[in-house]
Amino acid sequence: MAKGKKSLEQQNSGKTEQFSSTGFILAAIGSSVGLGNMWKFPYVTGQNGGGAFFLLFVLCLIIVGLPVLLGELAIGRAGRGDAYTSFKKLGGSKWWGWLGFIGILAAFLIMTFYSTIAGWTLHYAVQSLSGNLFSNGDYAGQFTAFTASTSPIIWQIVVMVMTGFVIARGISSGIEKFNKIVIPGLLVILLIMLARTLTLDGAAEGVRYFLYPDFSQITFESALLALGLAFFSLSLGMGAMLTYGAYVDKNQSLPAATLAVGAGDLIYALIAGLIIFPTTFTFGIEPGSGPGLVFVALPAAFESMPYGNLFGGLFFILLAIAAVTSCLALTEVPVAYMMRRFKMSRSKATIWIMIAMYAIALPCTLSAGGVLSGYTWGGRTFFDWMDYITQNIMLPLVGLLVTILVGYVWKGSGEETGLSPTWMKWWRFSMRVVAPILILFIFLSSIGLV
Template sequence: MSKEQRQISKSDKDIESSGTKERFTRSGFILAAIGSSVGLGNMWKFPYITGLYGGAAFFLLFTICLLLIGLPVLIAEMTIGRGGRGSPATSLIRLSGQRIWGSFGVLSIAGAFFIMSFYAVVAGWTLHYAVISFGGAIREGVDVEATFNHFIGGFLPVLWQFVVMLVTGWIVIRGASGIEKFNKVLIPALVLILLFLMVRVLMLPGAGAGVEFFLRPDFSKLSNESVLVALGHAFFSLSLGMGTMMTYGAYVDREQSLGAATLAVGGGDLLYALLAGLIIFPTTFAYGIEPGQGPGLAFVALPAAFSAMPLGWLFGGLFFILLAIAALTSCVSLLEVPIAFAIDRWGWGRNKATVITSALCFLVGVPSAISVGGAVNGLHWGPRSFFDWTDFIASNIILPLGGLVVTIFVGYVWKNVAQQAGLTAGWFMLWLFILRFVAPILILLVFLHSSGLLSFG
């Protein structure tokens, strides 16, 4: 080890004393991690890809990918955070003794920052639609597609984006305790709304066909591509590669079982995906809607269905409250990543770091807010808008590379990982084998596929 490495590298005791003093309780950490993984993708992307690749057959494949790849990488990120007691960049430097790994950590931080910049835009849409749904603006006879296009084609999304940043900053500025209290209220509320909406839509005429479509396996639709799609969704649904779980891991007590916490997060993610499917498919089949991927499902097709229901304003409003909760819990974890970095890197207080980071994230997100509906010309390049390009680069390039860095670091670089992981010898050897020889290859394939460099005809 060089002189510089010896100066950077610290013992576990030194890291514990010099690292962040923010702490979650055990239940608070699990709920915060679940809140991070519960997002908008499971509500509008997961039903689409499930229907495309064989219903329950794909759900089974997704579950296998979650268990074999998603959860091992999740434990790795949490372990790095708890071992390094800092932001992703700080933790990687402390645990390796090499500054170059800090640069790789910055990659994940950049991913979280840019995802937050456009994610706040869509979160703002959910709040706007919750307000207008409860207000009765989405009702039978209203052209819901024209309503949506009019909304995103103006500047009102910028205002709602600002509201999201304000709410998220207000929560994060309180540190781990504020994040924990927020998730302890919002996650149970999310589950109750999910169950309530599921019961309601299962009572719709024709809902049974949607349930059958979702839960009946069609293994003939599984393919090489479906495996990579399942892997990619398992990876992204757990918020991996964007530094959130490393950041949250830094707030975990040494006594916390990361294995048990990981199983709880994975179980929560699967339950959310299952309940989302049992809401989306019965609704789409009952009203003859195509469960297409993307915002069109949530903001056009489903509002049309809710407007045709008795008390549709109530169920539509609850649906968008559900989406808003899912979005805000993810926003909190995303914003915490660059804030933790600013506190570590520049020694800022949490108040200063939160205000400056939130403001910058808002400004970077404004072009996304006004590019989707064409409020301002010149924000499209090729087939994608500014919003789409930001999403594509962050989600399909930065995040897989961030996940690849985690597997290589834990599998080959970090020497004292066994002490921090807290796994029994047998589970540790299996976990290390997956991180060294299985996960890197599969993550690389997911990266090649999601970036468009690998296709199956």
């Protein structure tokens, strides 16, 4: 509680908590390296032709992702507040503040269903390490039975408690310290898994599928998917990077930090692909088998490996770590708002946010295979609606607002980035023309108009 009071005093005196340079980059990488890289990226890549889609993903990351990331970090550092405060300050109007609040709401709602999947990964890690996961070969049946039981509720609570505990400890003592431990650990586990999968019999074929582009597989729809995935994988449009930017020291180079975060995101996605695709090709698994790839198809592959329970356990621990680091960034967004808006201590704001989140997260879990899964509206469950509304409407909308604020409204945006005159021209062109047009395509495609 003393830490919470100190944080409040810092706010009232015009000061904010801060990351160290290394701590910020690791926390930002932790935010971006989540289930988007480890769970969604592999199966979406598999559904869209492999190597050509990966190349498109990289191009979208560079052309749209990095410029918007730099814009969000600049808004956060200049505004020195939550998304509402920073948008209001730099936009010069309370209406801009309320537009920024959409990002806060997006992070809040994403956490309600993201914590469900994070809980699944923790359960599967324990089941794999104990060997119980491989007690029978009906992995689809196991997954269905698990999601229909009360176990997901318990694991979701575990995720919520872990997240709340770290957030309540603050920026340097909580989020930064946690990421300094787990992000290097995550890389170690990835490299161990990579070394194992590259020695599998079908590794060469899997690597070829992932890295050698076949452009005949590319469609306009897959190009938009690559653009949306690049946007989502960097945690853009949800206020997370903007909020983290508020804790960045003025001496920190934002372009260097942007490149570091983008490189980290790309490296983790690359390694994830080099783990997934050699495994799927070795054991005859369809690489585009959808969201069930991780929880249904891959356990069958781990069962066939020597020491499969160990490698399966490591893989799901890897997924769980990636999920929790993103949970921290998502939760910090509304917590930061509550602290400033209602003059709350960090610990009190965290408790209220976690309670409110769980009130919506519980029906998300119950509708993802549980007792509420039979109740649909417009063909979607409650879980599906939370996913659809946030990722297809709110994130592109906030991303578009960021480009408008930075490109047209806030006059000091270029100076805050610290870019050289030449690079600043390219960045402004991207934020004023390229990024808004492409983000608008994402939005129109996601709602079915393109």
